[in-house]
Amino acid sequence: xxxxxxxxxxxxxxxxxxxxxxxxxxxxxxxxxQRLRYDYVTLFFLLLILLIVLSAIFAPLLAPFDPNKASxxxxxKPLFFRTNYLGTDEQGRDVLSRILxxxxxxxxxxxxxxxxATIVGGLFGVVAGxxxxxxxxxxxxxxxxxxxxxxxxxxxxxxGSLGGGMVNQLxxxxxxxxxxxxxxxxxxxxxxxSMDFVDAARASGAxxxxxxxxxxxxxxxSPVLVYASTLVSASILLASGLSFLGLGVSPPTPDxxxxxxxxxxxxxxxxxxxxxxxxxILVTSIAFNLVxxxxxxxxxxxx
Amino acid sequence: MSKDSHMVLExxxxxxxxxxxxxxxxxxxxxxxxxxxxxxxxxxEVKAVDGISFTVLKGETLGVVGESGCGKxxxxxxxxxxxxxxxxxxxxxxxxxxxxxxxxLRDLRRNLxxxxxxxxxxxxxxxxxxxxxxxxxxxxxxxxxxxRRAARDLLQRVGLRPEYFGGRYPHELxxxxxxxxxxxRALALNPRMLILDEAVSALDKSVEAQVLNLLGQLKREFxxxxxxxxxxxxxxxxxxxxxxxxxxxQVVELGPVDQIYTAPRHPYTIALLECRLAVDxxxxxxxxxxxxxxxxxxxxPSGCRFRTRCPHAESICEQRMxxxxxxxxxxxxxxxxxxxxxxGSGHSLAGYGMAVH
Numbered sequence: 001x002x003x004x005x006x007x008x009x010x011x012x013x014x015x016x017x018x019x020x021x022x023x024x025x026x027x028x029x030x031x032x033x034q035r036l037r038y039d040y041v042t043l044f045f046l047l048l049i050l051l052i053v054l055s056a057i058f059a060p061l062l063a064p065f066d067p068n069k070a071s072x073x074x075x076x077k078p079l080f081f082r083t084n085y086l087g088t089d090e091q092g093r094d095v096l097s098r099i100l101x102x103x104x105x106x107x108x109x110x111x112x113x114x115x116x117a118t119i120v121g122g123l124f125g126v127v128a129g130x131x132x133x134x135x136x137x138x139x140x141x142x143x144x145x146x147x148x149x150x151x152x153x154x155x156x157x158x159x160g161s162l163g164g165g166m167v168n169q170l171x172x173x174x175x176x177x178x179x180x181x182x183x184x185x186x187x188x189x190x191x192x193x194s195m196d197f198v199d200a201a202r203a204s205g206a207x208x209x210x211x212x213x214x215x216x217x218x219x220x221x222s223p224v225l226v227y228a229s230t231l232v233s234a235s236i237l238l239a240s241g242l243s244f245l246g247l248g249v250s251p252p253t254p255d256x257x258x259x260x261x262x263x264x265x266x267x268x269x270x271x272x273x274x275x276x277x278x279x280x281i282l283v284t285s286i287a288f289n290l291v292x293x294x295x296x297x298x299x300x301x302x303x
Numbered sequence: 304m305s306k307d308s309h310m311v312l313e314x315x316x317x318x319x320x321x322x323x324x325x326x327x328x329x330x331x332x333x334x335x336x337x338x339x340x341x342x343x344x345x346x347x348e349v350k351a352v353d354g355i356s357f358t359v360l361k362g363e364t365l366g367v368v369g370e371s372g373c374g375k376x377x378x379x380x381x382x383x384x385x386x387x388x389x390x391x392x393x394x395x396x397x398x399x400x401x402x403x404x405x406x407x408l409r410d411l412r413r414n415l416x417x418x419x420x421x422x423x424x425x426x427x428x429x430x431x432x433x434x435x436x437x438x439x440x441x442x443x444x445x446x447x448x449x450x451r452r453a454a455r456d457l458l459q460r461v462g463l464r465p466e467y468f469g470g471r472y473p474h475e476l477x478x479x480x481x482x483x484x485x486x487x488r489a490l491a492l493n494p495r496m497l498i499l500d501e502a503v504s505a506l507d508k509s510v511e512a513q514v515l516n517l518l519g520q521l522k523r524e525f526x527x528x529x530x531x532x533x534x535x536x537x538x539x540x541x542x543x544x545x546x547x548x549x550x551x552x553q554v555v556e557l558g559p560v561d562q563i564y565t566a567p568r569h570p571y572t573i574a575l576l577e578c579r580l581a582v583d584x585x586x587x588x589x590x591x592x593x594x595x596x597x598x599x600x601x602x603x604p605s606g607c608r609f610r611t612r613c614p615h616a617e618s619i620c621e622q623r624m625x626x627x628x629x630x631x632x633x634x635x636x637x638x639x640x641x642x643x644x645x646x647g648s649g650h651s652l653a654g655y656g657m658a659v660h
Contacts, residue, residue, distance in 0.1 A: 028429045196425035197435070200485075203383050204439035204492065205412040214438065218429040 028218065035298040042294025045287045052284055056103030063097035067254045076270045087273035089259070090266050095273055099280050102254035105166070106281070109239030109248075109255075110232045110288070113173035118228045121178040125185025125224070130193050130208075130216060140186060143179040151176050155238055159247040169248045173235050184227045188220040195219075222299040229292030233285030240281055256281050310493045311445045311453040315414045317361075317495075319397030324632075325496050325528045326359040326415075331381055331391035337601065349600050351377040353552035355391075358630055359496070364522070364529040366543030366560065368536060368575065370597055374552040375532045376420065379500045382530070383417050384408055396495075413443070416489040420501035422481040426473040432484045433458065433469035439491045457487040460524075462517060479510035483517065490521065496528040504533060515542060536579050540564050545634060548572045551600055551608045554627055558637030568639040570613045607642065617642075619649040 036042060055062055064083055071092030079087050086095040128139040146154060155176045162168040192198065193216065201211045240257025242248040249255045251262065259277035267274045332355075334348040352374045359365045369375055380386040382393060384401065392399060395414060399405035406414075419425035426435055436454035441447065455465035461483040473481055482502060489497055499518070503511045515538065522529060533539050539546060539560075546563040548556040548571065556569040567573045577592035598604055598611050607625050610616040619642055627640040642650035 196419040196421050197427045199380070199385050200417070200419060200425055200488065201427075201438065202385055203412060203417055204442050205409045206438070206442040210442060214430075215427050219427070 032298045036294065039294050039298065042291055042298070045290045045294070048283070048287045049291060052103060052287070053107060055100055056107050059097075059100040059104060063094075063100045065094035065097045067093060067097040067101040068252050069093060076266050076273065078270060079272060086276050087270060089263055089273070095259075095276050098254040098259055099256070099277060102256045102259055102277065103280065103284075105249055105253060105255040106236050106239060106257070106284070108166075109169065109173060110236035110284070112170055113177055113235050114228050114231050116170075116174045117177035117181050117231070118224065120174070121181030122185045122221075122224050124178075125182040125187075126189045126212065126217065126220060128182070129186040129189025129220070130212060132190065132193070136186070136190075139182070143182050146175070146179040147183075152238065152241060155242060156245065156247060159242055164247055164250055166249050166253075169239060169242060172242070173239060176238065177231055177235060181224060181228060181231070185220065185224045188223045189216060192216050192219045226292055226296040226299060229295055230289060232292075233288040236281060236285055236288075311440050311449050312413070312443060312491075312493045314493045315410070315495060317396065321361065323361070323397045324358045325361045325396055326382070326530075327394040328358075328382065329356050329392045329394070331355045331378070331393070332389045333377055333381055333386060334389055347601050350552050350603060351600065352381060353603075355549075355552070355554055356627075356630075357547055357554060357557065358632070359528060359530055360634060362526065362528055363544040363634070364531055364542055366539035366546040367530065367532040367549060368534060368539050368546060369549035370575075371534065372597060372600070373549045374600075375534075375549060376500055378549075379417060379498045379530075379532055382498060383415065384411065412494075413492050414494055415496045415498065416492060416494040417498040417500060418482070418485050418489045418502045420504065422478055422485055422505060423473070425485055426481060426488075428473050431470045431472060432476070433465070435473075436484065436488045436491050439488065443492065454487070454491065457490055458484070460490070460521070461487045462513075463487075477510075479506050479514060482506060482514055486514075486517070486521070490525065493525075494527075496530070498530045498532070500532045501534070502531070503538060504535060511538070518542065536575060548575070551597055551603055553608060554640065555609065556637075556639045556641075557627065557630065558639075559635055562635075562637050568637070568644050569609075569641045570615055570643075571609045574612075607640075615643060615650075615652060617650055623649075 064085075071088070073092065074081070074084070074088050075090055075092040077084055077088045077092075079085065081087055084094050084096070086099065089095055089098065124139050124143075128136040149157070155172050158172040158175055159169065162172065198211060198215055201215050206214075236256075239248060240255070240260065243255045243257035244261040246261070249258060251258060256277040260274075260281075263270075263274040263277065331352055332350075333352040334350050336345045337347040337349065338344065339346045355374075355378060357365070367375055367378070377386065381388050381391075384393075394400070395406050395411055400411050401408055426432065430438075433451055433454040436457055437447075437450035440450040440453055445453070455469050458465040458468055463480060463483055468476070468480065468484075473484070476484065482505075486502070502518070503514050506514060518529070519542070521527065529542070531539065531542050543560045546556075546558065546560050547554055548563070548569065550571050556563065556567065556572045563572060564576065567576055574592040577588060581587050593612060595612065598608065604611050604621075605624075606622050607613070607616070607620040610620040613620065623642070625640045625642045625645070625648070627638050630636055630638060642648040643652045646653050
């Protein structure tokens, strides 16, 4: 065999000791999880998000009343009015039940557009960043067209032309969220693209697809994922805004933004009850923001 | 145990025979366009590699030296076909690369590999180093376990204990260890020739010496041919059989290592050699042999590109570009692109060689 003295041999490091145990191979995601495990703030808010999601999924089991059952006798009652723990709205419907059911719409609006936009925007961004040149110019200038409008205005414009309804609202949000995600993916890909290990992979004769999957994507993806997680709360807020303006789901479907909109007129009568859907939006978006912050720190492993 | 018993990929066959040079580069050119103006028009070009021809013989080490920005790294990338050439041809072991009936790029890459300069950015930070090494054989159809076993064997060969280092990530390794991994990665396809682009330049001196010794050992063990690119003249002298001196995208001198170091003929080579730090206090120089930066490669000087910094420049140097001439295939052949070396060129010192020095 070779006569090169091996770095890491027991003889070279400390004579007479047992060979060091073979290092356990822990993947990148394993390392991320190791960091998250000790980040209690992030874990707490992760748990909170889980609870919110579960409460929305199991709304029929948890809700004390039918969210659409009105009662003319008990309109705009305060908190803890009998078993209406969060009071009743302007039609006498139970606010707690409506918030639980409304979470279904709002979380859907928060998560689905972000997931779709991450896939679509990420794909375009990675292609633009890796290919460079003309391809990059074409893709990124198209994205710039959308960037030219403020996001709320763009959402209102698209929603307005597509009309209301849940599917149209999802489409609107996806279109609004795609360009920023594409831009983040493009930036991080073009940084990775200029690294020598990509050239080394090309020099080994690998196909572009293999290089993208094995070398580019794993390195370019973490800023995209972190940014996407911050967009969840933005998407919920945007959806609430659209519903508030009457461009989203139509009444009587419970939705946090829509509830806020209809309860607004009663703000001088029952201010605290009126604020409840807003509190739901606030807590959810704070939770998503803090989790994405923790995720950023955990993924910002030196390697 | 046979030397190559651990390699998963068979070494590409020697196609051209012993006398056939490993690599012949002919008239390689690469100009980088500079775009600007309103419509992103081409307003100029950087002549990074401007008509370079050379030959690498089987089993030798060709050293390539030159200042920063003289096109050394571009040359390496052109040879690897990571960058497209504007003009020129590469012939590997008798077969033109990338042409009909020639050697395909994929086959070239089985034969020719490269060790990159920046040991940090040349390893994927998200892959354990053994996976980085195993990647190339996997691309060429070797199974996962097989490739990983070969990777561990290569780690051993470059002096890293596989069970200790295999699962580590690049940020957990020192510069020297990373460069060893890079060398192992380049060897993973069992190539016949390596291009070492400033492979030891970023390492500190003691580690540099270790890696140089390792390179020498691997060369014998795997019967490799090296093209060793460096700006460090000491290192090039130590490792090379022949040396090629580059200036502003061109070859100015080419010859056997002893002759280049003891009897340099191009004023640029002489100046470079004088830049080396002398150990003997009596030989120390007070004034720098070369002043200022090389001229802008966008607008290189007319005639001889070195004339703006040359102590012997005359009007002939401005008018005509000195040519390197044809290499005759003899390893002892010493070529120089300078009017002073050519009798009858019109330079007042022509034919005297470096007697003037």
